[in-house]
Structures are given as C-alpha cells and as structure tokens.
Amino acid sequence: MSVQTPGVYTYSPREFHRQAHDALGNPQIRANFRKAMDGLMTKRRDSFGDWDLEALRELGANIRLRALAKLPDLLEQLEANCKANGIRVHWAEDGDQACRIIREICQSHDARSVVKGKSMVSEEMHLNAHLEEVGIEALESDLGEYLVQLNEQTPSHIIMPAIHLNTDEISEILHDKTGIERSRDVDYMTAAARSQLRERFMAADVGVSGVNFAVAETGSLCLVENEGNGRMTTTVPPVHVAVTGIEKVVEHLRDVPPLYSLLTRSATGQHVTTYFNMISSPRKAGEHDGPKEVHLVLVDNGRSNIYQDDELLDTLRCIRCGACMNHCPVYTRVGGHTYGTTYPGPIGSILSPHLMGLEETKDLPTASSLCGACGEVCPVKIPIPDLLVRLRRESVGEGRGNVPGAGVKRTRKEAAAWKGFQWLATHPAIWRSGTAVAGKLKVLAPSRLGVWTEYRSAPKPAGTTLHALVKRHQASKAHEEER
Amino acid sequence: MSARETILKRLRERADGPLSAPESDFAVATNRGWSVEERLARFERLISSVHGEVLHLERDDWTQGLAQLLADKGVRHLALGKEHPVAVDARRALADSGIEMVDVDRDIEAWQREQFEQVDAGLTSTRGGIAETGSLWLWPTSDEPRLISLVPSIHIAVLDADALEDTFFDVVEAHGWAERMPTNALLISGPSKTADIEQTLAYGVHGPRELVVLVRHAGAPAGEKA
Numbered sequence: 001m002s003v004q005t006p007g008v009y010t011y012s013p014r015e016f017h018r019q020a021h022d023a024l025g026n027p028q029i030r031a032n033f034r035k036a037m038d039g040l041m042t043k044r045r046d047s048f049g050d051w052d053l054e055a056l057r058e059l060g061a062n063i064r065l066r067a068l069a070k071l072p073d074l075l076e077q078l079e080a081n082c083k084a085n086g087i088r089v090h091w092a093e094d095g096d097q098a099c100r101i102i103r104e105i106c107q108s109h110d111a112r113s114v115v116k117g118k119s120m121v122s123e124e125m126h127l128n129a130h131l132e133e134v135g136i137e138a139l140e141s142d143l144g145e146y147l148v149q150l151n152e153q154t155p156s157h158i159i160m161p162a163i164h165l166n167t168d169e170i171s172e173i174l175h176d177k178t179g180i181e182r183s184r185d186v187d188y189m190t191a192a193a194r195s196q197l198r199e200r201f202m203a204a205d206v207g208v209s210g211v212n213f214a215v216a217e218t219g220s221l222c223l224v225e226n227e228g229n230g231r232m233t234t235t236v237p238p239v240h241v242a243v244t245g246i247e248k249v250v251e252h253l254r255d256v257p258p259l260y261s262l263l264t265r266s267a268t269g270q271h272v273t274t275y276f277n278m279i280s281s282p283r284k285a286g287e288h289d290g291p292k293e294v295h296l297v298l299v300d301n302g303r304s305n306i307y308q309d310d311e312l313l314d315t316l317r318c319i320r321c322g323a324c325m326n327h328c329p330v331y332t333r334v335g336g337h338t339y340g341t342t343y344p345g346p347i348g349s350i351l352s353p354h355l356m357g358l359e360e361t362k363d364l365p366t367a368s369s370l371c372g373a374c375g376e377v378c379p380v381k382i383p384i385p386d387l388l389v390r391l392r393r394e395s396v397g398e399g400r401g402n403v404p405g406a407g408v409k410r411t412r413k414e415a416a417a418w419k420g421f422q423w424l425a426t427h428p429a430i431w432r433s434g435t436a437v438a439g440k441l442k443v444l445a446p447s448r449l450g451v452w453t454e455y456r457s458a459p460k461p462a463g464t465t466l467h468a469l470v471k472r473h474q475a476s477k478a479h480e481e482e483r
Numbered sequence: 484m485s486a487r488e489t490i491l492k493r494l495r496e497r498a499d500g501p502l503s504a505p506e507s508d509f510a511v512a513t514n515r516g517w518s519v520e521e522r523l524a525r526f527e528r529l530i531s532s533v534h535g536e537v538l539h540l541e542r543d544d545w546t547q548g549l550a551q552l553l554a555d556k557g558v559r560h561l562a563l564g565k566e567h568p569v570a571v572d573a574r575r576a577l578a579d580s581g582i583e584m585v586d587v588d589r590d591i592e593a594w595q596r597e598q599f600e601q602v603d604a605g606l607t608s609t610r611g612g613i614a615e616t617g618s619l620w621l622w623p624t625s626d627e628p629r630l631i632s633l634v635p636s637i638h639i640a641v642l643d644a645d646a647l648e649d650t651f652f653d654v655v656e657a658h659g660w661a662e663r664m665p666t667n668a669l670l671i672s673g674p675s676k677t678a679d680i681e682q683t684l685a686y687g688v689h690g691p692r693e694l695v696v697l698v699r700h701a702g703a704p705a706g707e708k709a
C-alpha cells in the first residue's frame with residue numbers, strides 16, 4: 001500500500017485482506033456504508049411494490065440473454081445504424097487501445113479540457129490518468145464523481161461514487177479544494193458545485209460519457225441519470241465521445257423500457273430517473289445545439305473471453321445497477337475501496353478476475369459468505385454465487401483453466417494434502433490406524449494455525465477416536481443387555 | 484487484423500458453440516388498462532413525489548395560468564420557440580407582460596453564456612406523458628432545442644391531458660419510435676436532483692431546480708378549477 005497524500009491510499013485487490021482489516025477497524029466507514037445500504041435496500045423493496053417483479057426479472061434476463069446470443073450480429077448492426085446516423089464508431093481490444101482512440105479524437109480538436117459524465121468503463125481503463133499524461137484535463141461532472149476526484153480517490157460504489165463520505169467530510173473537501181465556506185447545508189454545497197461545473201461545461205472541448213444501453217435496431221445510445229450532468233456532457237461541448245463495453249448492446253428499442261424499469265428500481269429504488277437521454281446522431285443541419293461530432297468507442301477488454309464459456313457468459317448480462325453490492329453483507333462492512341478494483345462488491349468479484357487476472361484478484365471470489373442475497377436481487381438473474389464458486393475453483397486450478405491466472409492459488413502442498421486425504425478416506429483400515437496414531441501423538445499438534453487461531457483455539461485430536469468410542473459404547477451396552 | 488475484426492471473430496468462433504436466443508414476453512411492460520382519470524392521478528402523484536409541480540389549466544385560456552406562474556416565480560427572461568403552437572400562444576399572451584422573450588432559434592455558439600446566465604426559465608411543449616412513471620416525453624427540435632429544458636433554472640412544460648399514456652413501452656410501440664428516432668429523445672421526470680451528499684436529496688444540481696407541468700384540459704379541468 002503506497003501512501004499518496006495523508007489519509008489517501010492506493011488500494012489494490014492484492015491487499016484485500018489488509019484493506020478489509022483496516023476498513024473494519026474504521027467506525028466512520030462502517031457507519032457510512034451501513035446507513036446508506038439499509039436505506040437503499042428498503043427503497044428498492046418499496047419501489048417494486050405494485051409490480052410483478054419475478055416476471056419483470058425474467059424478461060430482463062431474457063432480453064440480455066437474447067442480446068448476447070446475437071452479440072456479433074448486433075454489434076455490426078449497431079455500427080451500421082450509428083454510421084448511417086452520422087455517429088463514428090471505433091473498436092478497442094483493450095483499455096489502452098480505447099484510451100488511445102479517445103486521446104486521438106481529443107488531439108484532433110486540440111482539446112485541452114474534457115468534461116466527463118459518469119462512465120465506469122472509463123474508470124476501468126484509467127482514461128483520466130491517460131489524458132492527463134498528454135496534458136488534457138479530464139474533469140468528472142457527476143457530483144459524487146466530482147467530490148471523489150477532488151479528494152484524489154476513486155469511486156467506492158458504481159452508482160453512488162461518494163457513498164463512503166459523509167456530509168462533514170464533503171464539506172471539508174469542498175472547502176479545501178474549491179475555497180467555499182465550511183457548511184453542513186447540502187443545498188449550499190450543491191449550488192456551489194453547480195456554478196463551478198457550469199463554467200467547466202461551457203469551456204469544455206470534448207464531453208466523454210458512458211452508455212447504459214446501445215440499441216442496435218436504431219443506432220441509439222441511452223443514458224440514465226438524475227443530475228443532468230449527462231445531458232450537459234452530451235449536449236454542450238462541440239464533440240461527444242461515448243465509451244462502452246461491447247456487452248451493453250440490446251437488439252430492439254422495445255427492449256429498453258423493461259431494462260430501464262429494472263435498473264432504476266434496483267439501483268436506488270426510484271420508479272424512474274429524472275432523465276432518460278437517447279442520442280441517435282450529432283447535430284443535424286438546421287438544429288441549434290448539441291455536439292457536431294459524436295463518437296462511439298466499443299471496448300472489449302476481456303469481455304470476448306468471458307463470452308466463450310457457457311457459465312461465465314452470465315456475467316455479461318449485468319446492467320450495472322449495484323443492487324448486489326447494496327445487499328452484500330461483506331460490501332456493507334468493508335466498503336467499496338477495500339476491493340481495490342473499479343467494480344467492487346459481488347459484481348466486481350465475478351468481473352474483475354477477467355479484467356485483471358486471478359493473480360491480482362484471487363482473494364475477491366472468496367470475499368463472500370455465499371449467502372445468496374446478490375443472486376436473489378439481481379434484476380437480470382445472474383447466478384452470482386455460482387460464479388463465485390466457479391472462480392474459486394479456477395483459482396485453485398480445478399476449473400476449465402480459461403480464466404486468466406487460473407490455478408494461481410494451487411499450491412503443491414495443498415494439492416498433495418487433498419490427494420492424500422482422498423486416498424486415506426477411501427482406505428478404511430489405514431484411516432483407522434492413522435487416526436489412532438494422531439490421538440496418541442496429540443501433544444505434538446501445533447497450537448497456532450495462522451489466521452484460524454487468531455480468534456479460535458487450535459483443534460486437538462481426541463485421545464480416543466470417535467470410532468473407538470462408539471465401539472466401546474456398543475460393547476458395554478451389549479454387555480448390559482446380556483446381564 | 485483490425486480490432487474490429489479480431490473482436491467479431493472471437494465472438495463468432497465461440498468456444499462453447501453458438502447460443503440460441505430466447506423469445507421475450509413483454510406482457511409485464513404493458514396492458515395497464517388505466518382510465519383517463521387514473522392516468523392523470525397517477526402521473527400527478529408520481530411527478531409530485533419527485534418535486535415536480537403540476538398545474539391544471541383549461542386549453543382555451545392556459546396562457547393566463549402561464550402568465551400568473553411567471554409572475555409568481557418572478558421570471559424576467561423566458562426562453563421559448565417561435566413555431567410550435569405552444570410558443571405561438573405564449574408569445575401572443577405575454578407580448579405586453581414586460582417579460583423578455585428570448586429567441587432560441589440561434590446556434591448555441593452565439594449565445595451560450597447568455598443562456599447560462601441570463602435566462603430564468605425555459606418553456607417547451609411535450610409530445611406526451613407516461614402515467615406509470617410520471618414522465619414527460621420530449622423530442623427537441625430546431626424550434627425548441629435541447630438545452631432550453633436543461634440550462635435555465637425553471638423548466639415549464641406544457642402537456643395535454645389526453646396525451647398521457649400508460650407505460651414507456653406503450654409509447655415506444657404506439658408511436659413507432661424505432662422507425663423515426665430523432666437526434667435526441669428525452670424522458671423528463673422531475674427537476675434535476677442528486678443524493679450524492681450522504682443520501683440527502685438536493686435539487687437543481689446541474690439542470691433546472693424546478694419543473695412545472697402545465698396540464699391542459701379540453702373542457703373544465705378535472706379536480707381544481709383553473
């Protein structure tokens with residue numbers, strides 16, 4: 001863990017255990033997340049009140065599955081329709097390629113200032129850092145992202161990026177970094193951010209946004225938001241670049257309303273968001289506002305690898321609602337930063353290993369009690385617990401070996417131990433003599449067994465085996481009956 | 484091989500073989516069967532629950548209600564179109580009101596700062612509304628561009644009561660959106676808002692602080708009299 005500025009750490013999935021330990025010892029973090037997650041769970045439940053939720057989830061899952069089944073065709077159709085509408089389409093195999101494409105678009109316009117709407121894919125590929133290296137400033141405009149960026153952090157939740165911060169901390173950040181008065185008045189702070197960011201929208205050369213759904217049939221990009229910063233980003237600057245993972249495509253326009261319903265209710269318990277913004281072309285002749293150039297960057301970055309496998313494929317159904325993290329007992333306790341990845345919580349634990357490899361992320365699939373809450377709330381019915389188990393198997397080399405870094409957790413000792421155990425357990429005579437010997441030698445058993453004995457006492461082999469005890473008991477019983 | 488070809492090839496040559504696409508049953512997204520009154524009541528309840536205001540007006544003299552609203556809110560500079568009947572009516576009615584009517588049929592490059600800093604309110608028509616979610620359907624045009632429903636602090640939207648439909652799905656299907664998507668299609672369901680500061684709601688974070696929907700009724704408005 002390298003310290004950047006006092007109190008601000010660089011988190012890494014490799015350090016999951018240490019980071020979790022630190023987070024659990026931080027009552028502020030625990031309180032902030034607990035409060036927020038409790039509220040979100042209640043709101044979600046209430047918002048589905050008058051709906052046939054199961055039928056809707058079934059439809060949502062089915063729409064996403066159909067899109068994936070036709071994925072290559074739909075991507076080509078999306079590209080053709082976007083092009084026909086005047087949107088330029090780019091393809092990127094990984095995050096670096098995508099960054100390069102966006103940088104080149106910016107440079108072709110001599111852009112110095114980029115304003116961004118919320119985009120998790122751009123976080124995934126570290127776009128801001130990439131642009132800053134070539135002297136282009138990238139400013140986040142979603143209020144939560146803006147606060148997190150001012151605080152030199154990364155988002156701790158995919159829907160509510162600043163959920164780890166409370167009002168006092170935010171007041172301090174805004175005071176420190178932008179010079180406004182310290183205040184607990186949320187309206188005052190919001191108004192200050194509004195005027196700071198409005199200047200930046202007016203000055204921006206390029207707007208970069210994410211995409212919630214890309215519609216193949218019409219070549220339309222759909223953006224879901226409450227603040228209006230997404231509309232600003234995609235309307236005010238002269239150039240708009242939308243960046244999205246290749247899995248975000250849907251076949252028909254009519255597929256969009258059910259997914260939108262599921263997304264807003266699952267994410268924040270809202271029956272609808274303030275804005276649903278659908279963009280199908282740059283400014284046409286005679287129109288008076290909107291960007292003159294619109295680009296779409298389609299990013300693979302590991303997704304086509306996930307796509308190969310029937311079981312892992314379900315990962316790609318995700319609509320990034322965040323419900324799985326809101327309902328996860330582990331996420332709620334350790335918070336989003338602990339995972340050290342762009343996507344935290346259950347979705348992060350099943351997605352990050354594909355993006356970063358299991359060497360980096362081997363602890364994430366184990367960051368779950370497999371309680372099943374995530375799978376139960378997922379609006380597109382992703383069997384998250386099953387996928388966690390699959391990745392655990394992959395990490396110890398017991399799966400298909402098609403996840404990057406598979407087998408990283410396999411140790412020869414452990415593999416040999418299990419093999420030995422298997423052999424012993426299937427050979428009763430040797431098993432019995434073995435357990436008897438263990439009982440005799442119990443004084444030699446170690447009293448410390450790593451983390452296991454941190455909060456527990458070490459197990460001691462019993463002096464007499466259960467087998468022997470039962471035998472003795474039966475013998476004495478038979479003896480009694482005889483008398 | 485280009486990135487495009489590589490990606491498409493990998494997807495097409497899928498290791499576990501081709502996938503079959505399931506059929507979709509959209510019944511859950513439609514067939515609400517609400518009456519006109521139920522739609523209106525639901526629309527009003529939902530949009531009010533997210534801080535939108537609703538005023539019921541008679542179609543014949545709705546501009547009186549508009550003038551009153553502008554006076555109440557202290558609007559001095561109103562951005563509006565010229566061609567849409569809503570704009571034509573409003574311009575006629577407000578001609579002697581002392582309110583400056585800001586033309587929007589200009590390229591934004593020519594008046595960006597003016598729009599951001601001097602316009603108090605934007606007036607737009609709507610194409611319809613959605614009862615289920617309390618949403619307005621807008622397709623901005625060169626007469627009523629995209630930013631006038633976003634940049635000014637107050638957005639006033641005119642909705643005809645009989646243009647309300649049940650669900651978003653119904654609107655998309657009934658009006659053949661898929662065949663004629665405009666540059667920008669919008670659903671607006673309240674004023675701009677955020678909960679990014681410790682889950683506390685605040686309005687007007689980037690877009691309008693207030694959204695007022697003027698619902699025009701053919702006869703006398705149901706409920707309160709205008």
Ligand code: SF4
Pocket residue numbers: 266317318319320321322323324325346347374377378379380381382384
């Ligand atoms: S996995 Fe499911 S619950 Fe989690 S973010 Fe994705 S869609 Fe939402």
